[in-house]
Amino acid sequence: LNAIEGPVGVVGLGAVGGSLARALAALPEPPALRGSSRSEADVRAACEAGLLERPCADAAEVAAGVRCLVIAVPLAATEGVLREASATLPADALVLDVGSLQGPPLAEAGRVGLAARFVACHPMAGTEASGFAAARADLFVDAPVWLSTGLDAADGVASAAEVFWRALGARPAWIEPEDHDARMVVASHLPQLVANALARVLEQGGLVPGDLGPGGSDMTRLAGSDPDMWRGLLAHSGPQAAALLRLLGRELDGWARALDAQDLDEIVRLMDETRRWRTS
């Protein structure tokens, strides 16, 4: 099963799906591509970029006859897309979901009868920008990509997914979906929410983004992320994310107490610790 020979179908042509389409089209032997998106502007832009053999009306039309179907839509839309695609998808096609959580799409693939050829994929290569305009052919080059399957994955499905990501220059690695998702709440959902909350405090402090230096700018970049994408993720991770926000709140309170007490030795000790961690 060499999924990358195509045809490859991409449902969702935003920053991630669009980057996949661009990366596939840039291969030495590019596969035939078809794609669809809820956003007409993204479909039009992908066609104008010469990426799509033909645009499709929906996931069922994309899935018909493909060797590999890639789903790059917000998590809240994934189950609907899987259900639509399952009606027309060839029996031997590989199905890849590209998202930030893996447990929920794996469960959904099981519910619509696609568990055997389904691989949940999370490239650690996001961007706060959204839409096809933010798509880049090299988004996945050197990016780690976490992969997981259900217990009932068919033979060859795992290796086909690895081949797919390696062809795009990415570094696939396997993980248990529960471990992955718990880790992502810490590594990704927490920093996202902190960027949002910090942005609100800066705005309340009367600043505009142009007032920030490189540090403050980096610390609020994620505040530009797509709220609809996060709605679906936080519907799953909300309580764990909330616990982490409270943990951070207690941490901030400790720093505030040291600062109020002018205990700069303690502040420097803490900063030394985080510097050691960050540069490790």
Place this chain on the structure above:
Amino acid sequence: LNAIEGPVGVVGLGAVGGSLARALAALPEPPALRGSSRSEADVRAACEAGLLERPCADAAEVAAGVRCLVIAVPLAATEGVLREASATLPADALVLDVGSLQGPPLAEAGRVGLAARFVACHPMAGTEASGFAAARADLFVDAPVWLSTGLDAADGVASAAEVFWRALGARPAWIEPEDHDARMVVASHLPQLVANALARVLEQGGLVPGDLGPGGSDMTRLAGSDPDMWRGLLAHSGPQAAALLRLLGRELDGWARALDAQDLDEIVRLMDETRRWRTS
């Protein structure tokens, strides 16, 4: 007073002072440069890069005969450097401090009798890396630089400082030192401390920096900053920074409550707000 004709003295050859030396040496008509640093390694590296006409033992030796003296040391060391330099500095030399706060060095310049030719400068172009190894000739290109003087600045001092920064490609602008410093606690000290606190929570969550995607990585980049530099800044801004950390703590608590209540409409509303601010 064309300060950039030199000789120019640079006290402190870390990331900022070293970048200044590199930027000055890269000018079409580079001034003669002299410099000193508490770090022997930085002095050696600056000499090996061919930047210094001669290395100096201390600020007094650097200041003798210069047309412009630039002080790029941690705030806690600034007053000592000013005092040393004042012994040998020519009467018509321009003195620039390059740091993140302006009120404290302006007061110090007054105390050592240098207020008339002193300009406090804050280039919004930092980096979390430190030492001469992190110096870059283009660090100040297109960077905003906040300038302020005391009330008793001599004629020509302000315009000489502007000419200096423009020659390096920077965009100087004037501000009241009190306004500047209050703004920097929000724009710079708060994001710095949030990066540190977030890094500790991520470390407690069992992550290493390599586990992070681009977002989490940006959100903790500042955690690699030099603790000694921050000691001096937070000695001045500590109580204001603490108040902002508590404000952020309350903000985080609001997000946590919405997440626990599965109130995703509220989360999306807040994210829409911050996205509008961030992309404005």
